[in-house]
Structure formats: structure tokens, C-alpha cells
Amino acid sequence: MAITGREAFLGRVRGALSKSAGVPEPDNATHLGLTDEDVSAAASAVRREMSDNADALVDAVAESAATAGWKVRRVASPEDAADVVAQICVDAGVSNVLRSDQDVFNSVPVDAALAAQGITPSVATVGQAAQDVPGLKQAAFDAEVGITGVDYAIAETGTVVLHPREGLSRLVSLAPGRHIAILNRGDVLPSLDELFTLERSDYNAGEIEGSMNLISGPSRTGDIAATIVDGIHGPFEVHLVIVG
Amino acid sequence: MLPKTENFKRGAAETLADPIIQESMEAVYNGFHTNRQSAGAATEGWDDQRDRGRAIKEHTIANLDYYLNMLADNVDANGGNVFFAPDSAAASEYILNLARDRDVKTVIKSKSMVSEEMSLAHEMEAVGIEAVETDLGEYIIQLAGEAPYHIIAPAIHKSQDQVAEMFKETTGVDPGDTPEELTITARGMLRETFQRADMSVTGVNFAVAESGSIVLVTNEGNGRMCTSIPRVHVAVMGMEKIVPSIQDLSMMLRILIRSATGQRISSYVTMVNGPRRDEEEDGPEEFHLVIVDNGRMRLLEDPKLREALYCLRCGACLNACPVYRKVGGHSYGWVYPGPIGAVVSPVLSGLKQGKDLPFASSLCGACKEVCPVRIDIPNMLLHLRNEVAEGPSESRGSGRMERLGWKAWRFGNMKSGRFRRGGKMANFLGRPFARDGMFRRLPPPLSGWTRSRDLPLTTSTPFRDRFKKRRQRGEG
Numbered sequence: 001m002a003i004t005g006r007e008a009f010l011g012r013v014r015g016a017l018s019k020s021a022g023v024p025e026p027d028n029a030t031h032l033g034l035t036d037e038d039v040s041a042a043a044s045a046v047r048r049e050m051s052d053n054a055d056a057l058v059d060a061v062a063e064s065a066a067t068a069g070w071k072v073r074r075v076a077s078p079e080d081a082a083d084v085v086a087q088i089c090v091d092a093g094v095s096n097v098l099r100s101d102q103d104v105f106n107s108v109p110v111d112a113a114l115a116a117q118g119i120t121p122s123v124a125t126v127g128q129a130a131q132d133v134p135g136l137k138q139a140a141f142d143a144e145v146g147i148t149g150v151d152y153a154i155a156e157t158g159t160v161v162l163h164p165r166e167g168l169s170r171l172v173s174l175a176p177g178r179h180i181a182i183l184n185r186g187d188v189l190p191s192l193d194e195l196f197t198l199e200r201s202d203y204n205a206g207e208i209e210g211s212m213n214l215i216s217g218p219s220r221t222g223d224i225a226a227t228i229v230d231g232i233h234g235p236f237e238v239h240l241v242i243v244g
Numbered sequence: 245m246l247p248k249t250e251n252f253k254r255g256a257a258e259t260l261a262d263p264i265i266q267e268s269m270e271a272v273y274n275g276f277h278t279n280r281q282s283a284g285a286a287t288e289g290w291d292d293q294r295d296r297g298r299a300i301k302e303h304t305i306a307n308l309d310y311y312l313n314m315l316a317d318n319v320d321a322n323g324g325n326v327f328f329a330p331d332s333a334a335a336s337e338y339i340l341n342l343a344r345d346r347d348v349k350t351v352i353k354s355k356s357m358v359s360e361e362m363s364l365a366h367e368m369e370a371v372g373i374e375a376v377e378t379d380l381g382e383y384i385i386q387l388a389g390e391a392p393y394h395i396i397a398p399a400i401h402k403s404q405d406q407v408a409e410m411f412k413e414t415t416g417v418d419p420g421d422t423p424e425e426l427t428i429t430a431r432g433m434l435r436e437t438f439q440r441a442d443m444s445v446t447g448v449n450f451a452v453a454e455s456g457s458i459v460l461v462t463n464e465g466n467g468r469m470c471t472s473i474p475r476v477h478v479a480v481m482g483m484e485k486i487v488p489s490i491q492d493l494s495m496m497l498r499i500l501i502r503s504a505t506g507q508r509i510s511s512y513v514t515m516v517n518g519p520r521r522d523e524e525e526d527g528p529e530e531f532h533l534v535i536v537d538n539g540r541m542r543l544l545e546d547p548k549l550r551e552a553l554y555c556l557r558c559g560a561c562l563n564a565c566p567v568y569r570k571v572g573g574h575s576y577g578w579v580y581p582g583p584i585g586a587v588v589s590p591v592l593s594g595l596k597q598g599k600d601l602p603f604a605s606s607l608c609g610a611c612k613e614v615c616p617v618r619i620d621i622p623n624m625l626l627h628l629r630n631e632v633a634e635g636p637s638e639s640r641g642s643g644r645m646e647r648l649g650w651k652a653w654r655f656g657n658m659k660s661g662r663f664r665r666g667g668k669m670a671n672f673l674g675r676p677f678a679r680d681g682m683f684r685r686l687p688p689p690l691s692g693w694t695r696s697r698d699l700p701l702t703t704s705t706p707f708r709d710r711f712k713k714r715r716q717r718g719e720g
Contacts, residue, residue: 003316004338005328009537012330013309013483016545024307029299031491032454039491068508125525133526137473141439157509169525170472174465192494192509199515200490203455210521211471214513219465222505223381223397225404226271227423232380232431233438234465234512 036204043201046194050186057188060155062242068158069217069230070181070240081243082113085147085180088239090117092178094144097121098129101167104149104182108243121147124172140171146235148173150183152198153240156191159216160240163209173215179235181215185244245363245391247593248577252600255575262572265401269569272400277563279506280614287502297499298617300492301554308544311453311486312535318456322518324531332362332538339364339445339478342532343373346476348443354462354470355379356447357557358480358536360392360579361592364445375445376437378466380430387414393573394581395559396504401572434466444470444528448481449556450496451533453488455517458533461501463511471516477528479516483535484553496556499616504558539592548627552587554617561611561621567604576601583611583621587628595631599641602628645689670702 014020026033034042050057066072075081085108089097097114099105099121114121122129122139124146130136140146148168152161160181164170173179189195195214202208219234230236259265284290304311316326329335335358343351351368353359353375365386368375377386381398385391387410392398399407404423411419411429419429446467450459458479460467471477487496493515501510520527543549562568562582573581577598578589586605590598602625605611611621632641633650656666677683682698685691693699 001320001323001325003320003326003328005330005334006313006316006326009328009330009483009535010309010313012537012541013312013544016541017306017308019309021309024303024310027299027303029296029303030488032488034489034491064508069511136526137439141435159509164472164524164527165521166523166525170468170527174468174472192497193491196491196494200455203490208455208517210517210519210524210527212515212517213468214509215511216509216513217511220463220511221380221427222275222463223379223384223399224402224407224423224426226268226275226397226400227404229424229427232427232464232466233378233434233469 031200039197039201039204042197046189046197049194050189053190054186054188057155057190058185058242058244061153061158061183061188064155064158065153065160065240066158069220070158070238072240072242074242076244078108078243081182081241082109084241085110085182086113086117086119088178088180089114089119089145092145092237094178095119096143097145097147098124098139098143098172098176099147100149100169100172101125101128102149104184108182110147110182124169125167136169137171137175140169140175143172143176145178145180146172146174146176147180147182150181150187152195153183153188154190154192154195154214155188157216159214161195162213162215164211164213165209170211170213173213174234177231177235178237178239179215180239180241183240183242185242245360245579247589247597249589249593249598249601251577252575252604255577256571256604259572259575260570264403264406265572266570268401268403269572272394272397272563272569276397276505276559277614280503280560280563281506283502283506283508287498293495293499294616294618296495298554300487300496301617302551304486304488305484305544305550305553308483308486311488312483314453315451315456315486316535318454319518319531319533320456322456322531324456324518324533327532327534329534329536329538332536335480335534335536335538336362336364336367338534339480340367340371340373342476342478343368343443344371346443346530348373348476350437350441351375351443351445352438352441352466352470352474353377353382354444354446354460354467355382355398356445356480357392357395357579358447358482358538359445361536361538362480364480376434376441378434378438378464378469379462380427380464383430383434384410387411391574391579394562395557397559438469438473441474443476443478444474445478445480446470448479448485448533449500450493451481451486452490452493453486455490457490457515457517459493459497460514460516461497461510461512462514463505463507465512467514468512471514472527474528476530476532477516477519478532478534480534480536483537483540484555500556500558503556503560503614503616542591543588549587549591549624551619552584552591552624554619555584555588556616558616560614560616564610564614565605566608566610567606571604576604583625584619587621587624590628595628595635595639596641599632602632649689664706664708667702667706668704671704674701
């Protein structure tokens with residue numbers, strides 16, 4: 001789009017540093033010096049580790065997610081996962097349920113399980129729950145539960161990673177008071193390092209999304225009397241349902 | 245906000261006498277500081293990661309022109325706009341013009357210290373644009389009409405009763421009095437505001453040069469609201485908040501968050517790579533990045549102060565500082581309190597009026613010890629003390645009489661004869677005013693010393709004389 005005031009500003013920076021324009025000496029501190037091939041090879045190694053080490057990683061994330069504040073449920077099959085999701089909604093006594101339009105709902109029959117409990121979820125996309133963005137926003141703020149899949153989970157921190165995109169609104173995991181995330185075995189990364197290796201590899205390939213959210217527990221604040229309270233703006237309750 | 249760094253001593257004295265604040269500030273140490281200590285101990289290779297973090301900042305700041313240029317190119321390529329602001333007035337003007345041009349009625353703000361430098365919320369309100377702080381702590385101090393007390397816990401000095409009182413005044417109904425009830429009340433008040441917001445202003449925890457991304461760290465989710473709901477998103481950053489590569493983020497996030505609250509990670513970390521993509525369901529249509537100097541060049545150009553620009557704004561040095569915990573955040577008189585504030589504020593606001601701040605430290609070194617990027621704050625404070633005493637006359641903070649006094653002191657101590665005679669003369673002259681060998685109260689300018697402690701009288705028989713006598717008696 002537009003860049004304003006750049007040359008004068010950079011001139012002052014160079015003046016303050018007493019240096020001239022130019023490419024810095026290579027430096028090992030930052031990862032910037034890695035070539036695209038290095039990054040792509042590292043990303044492939046990460047993907048292999050996710051699948052080779054899936055059992056240990058899923059055990060680890062179940063533990064770290066619970067520490068981070070997720071209510072974690074592990075189930076054996078997609079059908080069981082759908083039942084758990086429906087049961088969470090029933091236990092919470094809610095009827096206004098919103099879900100994203102992600103692949104996970106093709107394998108985990110959430111709609112059917114909810115229907116069996118008399119709940120019809122809305123799909124949080126422009127064109128389904130709403131005809132336009134303001135309508136979608138209203139639907140997300142009105143909903144009592146938001147259900148999504150999980151792009152990656154991170155064992156180190158108990159984090160769910162979501163990349164908003166077509167079918168996955170930014171608000172469905174944020175505006176409702178409860179968020180349920182469905183994680184498939186095999187989508188767990190060891191640590192933040194591997195996440196950003198994959199992101200960089202995607203960026204190099206021109207495949208990075210407009211934004212990314214790392215979610216590690218409920219919305220929290222400690223701003224009144226230094227007491228931690230859940231649910232200041234976003235969900236006060238977050239559930240992680242792990243399949244397989 | 246306008247700097248009021250000249251009022252340090254008065255502010256500190258008032259805070260020391262305020263029992264509510266003194267009690268509230270206990271949490272800074274017992275909560276944040278102890279949590280940070282255990283988080284560091286629990287992180288594998290913690291000290292190596294800090295070294296690495298420092299090395300990244302050192303390299304980036306040394307080549308800041310190159311990385312700012314790369315950042316601007318990539319934000320542009322992502323479909324965003326970049327504005328380089330030489331000072332806070334230029335930054336405010338850009339954002340206000342944008343708001344007017346886009347017919348903005350309501351702005352939601354996520355915590356941004358740079359926007360505090362700009363008094364942006366005030367500026368917006370002054371031209372009739374509703375501007376609401378959405379971090380709960382910031383919201384509370386906005387209602388109170390105050391400045392942040394702590395970098396990551398802006399309302400740490402307010403008791404829950406004070407918060408309840410303010411909420412009651414704002415809503416007209418009883419908000420309850422427990423932190424849980426008050427939080428639910430705030431949730432209701434702010435959710436309604438989020439929904440009608442048409443522009444957001446956020447800070448930036450990290451900007452990534454290679455991808456033109458910005459990263460926001462929050463626990464509350466207000467950063468996510470700000471990057472999801474409004475039509476226009478404006479991110480404001482100090483020019484130093486930059487890392488070269490996406491892959492540098494993992495370690496920087498780790499050292500930032502663990503140093504700030506002791507959490508392994510905050511509830512939310514949001515990365516924004518420009519405006520929403522066409523096929524996306526929602527998100528801002530416009531993205532603007534405002535990169536602000538506002539005095540930072542003065543830190544950059546002084547090799548002894550440059551590392552102040554490595555600061556991640558985690559607040560760990562505040563929590564560790566025995567002075568900050570007692571004198572509180574407002575005494576420092578500007579946006580940045582505590583040890584890092586004692587370095588940054590006088591330089592950004594002018595050393596002459598901020599001359600007391602470099603002295604607001606016992607130089608115990610706790611700040612350097614906990615800093616995630618090992619900034620040598622004590623050394624910079626010493627450097628600034630030297631500038632205050634002997635720097636160029638326009639920035640010098642010491643008075644003529646003070647300098648004359650120290651010159652006389654130096655003269656008296658240069659030669660052993662002068663030292664001996666001076667000591668004896670001081671004893672002779674001082675004896676009538678001392679009691680039990682101590683001065684309890686001295687007239688100005690020495691009254692500052694005796695207000696909180698006694699000054700011993702120089703001895704009538706100095707060590708040299710006693711030593712000589714012992715030798716003469718054959719005891720030595």
C-alpha cells in the first residue's frame with residue numbers, strides 16, 4: 001500500500017549509529033541467515049517428528065494443556081469425540097452453539113451428536129450463520145459455545161494454534177463464553193520452535209495466512225487486586241477434546 | 245502523556261505515606277517476581293536463551309536501519325501501510341487523520357506504552373472520537389484519569405474497593421466487590437464496546453522484519469478482539485521492537501512471557517500478517533503500522549545507552565527493584581517507571597527535568613540480574629548520574645552551588661595535609677552543634693541528609709594520630 005516518511009527516518013537511524021546503508025554481516029544470533037532450503041528441510045523434519053513421535057507428543061500436550069487451564073478429555077474415536085462435545089453443551093445447559101467450517105467436522109460427527117440432544121449448531125461463516133461480516137460478529141457474540149478444530153497443538157506450552165481463514169472466523173474461538181477445540185492425534189508439535197519453523201517455511205512458500213492465534217487456556221486477567229480471574233473478554237471455559 | 249519527571253521526590257514521599265498502595269505493591273514481589281524466578285528455574289537452558297535473546301537484539305539494533313527498511317517493505321507487500329513518525333505528535337496526527345478520514349466513531353485500544361507516550365486516548369476524546377482502553381488494568385486507570393503504574397499491571401496500585409467504587413460510578417449499579425464480580429461487570433461493559441468499534445489501536449510486542457508481521461501478547465484476549473472486529477487496525481511500535489526472522493520469535497516469546505508473569509506462555513499470542521485476506525470470514529480490512537522515534541534516537545546514538553533499546557517491556561526489573569516497590573510507578577513521572585524507566589524517561593523527556601531519576605536506585609543490581617536480555621541498567625544509571633553532574637550545561641542537572649561544594653571537597657581531599665587540617669577544623673567548628681558525636685539536624689542544603697539519618701562528626705583524634713601515638717608507645 002503506502003510507506004510514508006521512510007527515507008528521513010532511516011537517515012536519522014544511520015546517523016545515530018554512524019553507519020551507512022548496506023547489508024549486515026551474517027550473524028548467527030538470528031535465524032535470518034538460514035536459506036530457504038535449510039528451512040524447508042527443517043520443516044520436513046518437524047513434520048516427520050510429529051507423526052513418528054505422535055503418541056508421546058499427545059500425552060505431553062494433554063498434560064501441559066491441563067496445566068494451562070484447558071479441560072482436557074481424551075477419547076478413542078471420532079464418534080466418542082462428537083458425543084463428548086455434545087455432552088459438554090448439555091452439561092453447560094446451552095442451546096446457542098456456533099462452529100467453524102473446518103475439515104475436522106467431516107470426520108467428527110458433531111452436528112449429529114448435537115442434533116441427538118436437540119441442539120442445532122450454526123456454522124460461523126458468511127453465507128451460513130450470517131449474510132455479512134456484521135451479522136457473523138453478532139452471531140459470534142450471541143453464541144454460548146464456539147467449536148473449532150485445531151491446526152496444531154504445542155506440547156511445551158499446552159497451546160492450540162489456529163489460522164483464521166475461509167471457514168474459520170477469527171471470532172468463533174473468542175467471542176462465545178465457551179470454546180471447545182477438537183485435536184487429532186498427529187497434530188502436536190514439541191515446542192514453539194517447531195511452530196515458527198513451520199510458519200517460516202509456509203511464509204517462504206507464499207502460503208502464510210493473514211493471522212495466527214496461539215490459545216493457551218481461558219481469557220484471564222489479574223488486574224483487580226492481583227487475583228487471577230477467568231473470562232474477562234473471551235471464553236471463561238475452554239475444552240480440549242483429543243481424538244486418538 | 246507529558247513528562248513530569250521533575251517531581252520524583254515529592255511523588256515518592258507521597259507514595260511511601262500511602263498504606264493502600266504499599267499493601268497493593270506487595271503483589272509485585274510476591275506474585276510476579278517469585279513466579280518469574282520459578283519460571284526461569286523451570287526452563288531448560290534459560291540462561292542460554294537469555295544470551296541468545298540479547299545477541300538477537302544487539303545485532304538488530306546495530307543494523308536497525310536495514311531491518312526497519314525490510315519491515316516496511318514487507319508490511320507494504322502484505323497490503324498494509326507504514327508511517328514513520330519522528331515524534332509522538334506526528335504519530336497522533338497520522339492516526340487522528342486516519343480516524344476522521346474513515347469516519348470512525350469508536351476506537352478500542354489494546355495496551356500500548358507508545359500510545360501512552362502520545363496520550364492518544366486523550367487526543368481522540370478531544371476531537372470527539374470515543375477511545376476506550378480494553379486491557380482491564382488500562383480501563384481502570386482510564387476511568388480514574390491516571391497513568392499506568394506498572395508496565396504490565398497498570399492498575400496494580402488500586403485496591404478492589406477503589407475499583408468497585410469507580411465501576412459503580414460508571415454503571416450506576418452495584419458491581420459487587422470481589423475480583424470475580426468486578427471482572428464480570430467489566431466484561432459486560434467492554435463487550436458492548438467491542439461490538440461497535442470501527443477502529444483499533446494496539447501496541448506491538450515484536451515486529452518481524454522478514455515477513456512484515458506483528459505479534460501481540462495478551463492474557464485477556466483484548467488484543468484478539470482488536471485484531472478481529474474493527475474495520476481498521478493500527479499498530480503502534482517503538483522503532484526498536486523488531487526481530488529479523490519469524491524463527492526468532494519462539495525464543496523471544498519465551499523469555500518475554502516467563503520474565504513478565506512467570507507463565508509458560510500467555511493465554512493468547514496473536515500474529516498479524518497484514519489486513520484480512522479476501523476469502524477470510526472476518527478481520528480488519530486495513531492495517532497500518534506506525535513506527536515511532538520520539539526521542540529513541542538519543543538512546544541509539546549514545547553507545548553507553550544503546551542497550552536500553554533491547555528492552556522487551558516485560559516489567560521484571562520493576563518487580564525486582566526495592567526502590568520501585570516502595571516509591572511506586574507514578575513517582576517516576578512518565579510512561580516508564582522502575583529501573584528501565586529511570587534510564588529511558590530522563591533521556592526521552594530531557595535529563596534536566598528528569599535529573600532525580602538516575603539516582604532513584606541503590607545500584608543493587610537486581611534489575612540486571614532478572615532482565616531477560618541482561619541489560620546493564622546499573623551501569624547506565626551511573627553514566628546518567630555522571631551526565632547530570634558533569635554533562636553539557638544544557639542537560640546538566642546539578643546546580644552551581646552543588647558543583648562548587650564538590651570542588652571544595654575535591655580540593656580538601658587532594659593533599660594529605662589539607663585532609664588532616666580540614667578534618668580537624670570540621671571537628672572544631674561542628675562540635676557545638678553535634679550531640680554524642682552526631683549531627684541530628686543540619687541547615688539547608690545539608691538538611692536533606694539529616695532528614696532521614698544522622699551525620700557523624702569528624703573525629704578530633706584521627707586514625708593517623710592514634711596510630712602514631714601507639715607506635716611511640718611501642719604497641720604498633
